[in-house]
Amino acid sequence: MATGITTAYAAESSSTCDLKCQMTELPAKAETRTTVTTGQQTLTPEQQAAKQVAESPRYRAFVPSTYNGSVSFPLVVVLHPSGADENAPFMARQLAELAEKKGYIVVAPLGYDSTAGYGSTYPIVQTFAAKDGMSGITIPNPQSNYLSEVAVMSTLAKVKREMNIDASRVYLMGYGMGSIGAQHLAAKYPGEWAAIAPASGAVTAASYPFSALAANHVAALYIQGEKDRYTPANAVEDLYNQARRAGVDARLIKVPNADNTNAWVGALPQTFDFFSNHRKY
Template sequence: MHTRKLEQHIIILLLMFTINPIFGQKKEVRNTEVDTLTFLNNRKILNSLNTDKFQKKIFVDNDIQIPYRFLMPKNNLVKKKYPLVITFHNSSRIGNDNENQLEPFAKIWLRDEIYEKYPCYVVAPQFSKRSTTYEMNSDGVQISKPSNDVFALLKLITNLEKEYPNIDTNRIYLIGYSMGGSTAQNLMSLQPNTFAAMVSVAAVPDLSNLNAIKEKNIWLIHGKKDDDNPYVGSVELFNKLPSDKKMIFTTFTNLNHNNIVIPFLITDEIPKWLFEKRK
């Protein structure tokens, strides 16, 4: 009798360790729906923001030129340390006008409540060609690989750290949507010790350096109805990092590739999550 009870207690404890997010990844499902009015209203709010605070700059590395926009913290104090946030655009923003890359995840940092509460440096690079390319691996999973411009971007980060010594090198964050989400993953995989956290939305995964990112702060966000970048790619990455207790995978059951960013545009959910993370 006592032996049976002991066995039951052991099974319960094992189940607790298996399903408790304290001991492993966290997976959440949201049933959020986005109607046309919400979609248009949220975009209107962001599009009305004045982007002049984002300085226009160009980084040159041999034959590679990367236009980028640069936002300084409000009331930038030399003796205070600030995070560096790097935002990556999707493929529809490819170009060299140094304007079009300011998509929603770049513009959220201009909202008054975010600019006040989450002071940071923000870099929004623009790529003149695809920053990441997709291919099928041997398991039939679509994966992403970085372009040469992504390697050049690592040099830009180093330059910024030297030019602005009050950048907190323990709090460099990556955020991207679609192709940009894949680019964020590429950078995290290439140089994981540089970055404190990453938010990757509707991306094609980078599976090239799993061992190096298995303890990183990673937030994957994907819509189950995504017909552009398959939802299964994020599932694959999540499943390959079972021991990463700092990883979150958020599934939106009703959202697709085009409306997946909408729930985050007029909230501080992403800045709040990022600012809690350090290397």
């Protein structure tokens, strides 16, 4: 199952979904008029869609050459920005190079599609430049947003089933829309992650349940490019400061000469170091 540094391993899709990913709740306004009975289950169209996404999540992964299945490896889940797909994170060669060097498996889920928001409904802090341009972060329709969350968590469950993953060393990061998704999934599933690293994307600090991270010992590394025109620096600083006040083991990195597209790349060495210093306990 090992690969070289410049390639990525794409596991075959599983035909089953574990109980956890099937039990993710539906959106509050889910359509329920049309149902289909499968065995003893009666499924709405939304449940049918969720089941299909959960059973065949689309993702790309990198497996270091030292992996042979006999020893558990740490896992990093990377969420792509709006308009991209599961291949986008691997366009940064440093990601696979560091994963190879430090012995990490890296997984990049598609989510439901290129613009679905990984389930987040937190208010987003952006400048006017983001609203006027093409690089801003927007929340998609509720159903696509929900299915994107299902896809990410199903990918995680699938990789855990099929590979020898160290459950105490599972990490989550993302940039742009992926940053918003990482913050949402960290708060909703805090038992899954040892640490997160959201970059170039901020939710409003007042709306975020930092207590969920603190109570479950989820560390947080906030990353901001000094030339980011879309995410205000003070919004990221607010997240960092409130996380610290809530008892989260948090750190803030400001990347010189980096914008919203490449700050996460510039911070990758520090990100892997941060992950290496944190285990779930």
